[in-house]
Amino acid sequence: MRESTDRAVAGLLLVLEYLESLPEVDASRTVIVGGSLGVPFAAIAGALEPRFEGVALLFGGGDLVRLVKTRLPLRSRIPRELSGLILRPWLDPVDPARFVPHIAPRPVLLVNGKQDTYIPKACVDVLHAATRPPKATVWVDTPHRVQGTAFADTVAQAVWTWMESEGWGAARKF
Secondary structure: HHHHHHHHHHHHHHHHHHHHHHHOOHHHEEEEEEHHHHHHHHHHHHOOOOOOOOOEEEEEOOOOOHHHHHHHHOHHHHHHHHHHHHHHHHHHOOOHHHHHHOOOOEEEEEEEEOOOOOOHHHHHHHHHHOOOOEEEEEEEEOOOOOOOHHHHHHHHHHHHHHHHHHHOOHHHOO
């Protein structure tokens, strides 16, 4: 799992290199956005690479062991706890709550859904508490999976509003 995470983060950094090579890209205004399963990768890349001017984390949480344990289809507490012990060595090193403090002083946007039953509120709270200012928190009235125009009307709008508040408003021209 760690090797796959390293490859994914390295891939994100390669994408950054490529984008910065394009004449139509303003390299001083690069933001990384990660959603759901992409939150750990975006948090790690954002912490490691200061060229990202901001980091937006959508529908994510910290304490990945707790998150996975709540998602396992196990009814008994003992197998659930045992699974957590087995997974901890793989999940703790990539937990976004370990990386978000290192993004500061660059801004971070945290977007979560009020109706999200996939990411436990306790895990959302861990990630939010670990994030240092400057940070913005937005709660949208959606479930975890937002589809169609609801995504543009809620989640994308929250990201654009944050970007404009940070002075990156021209990024919307496409």
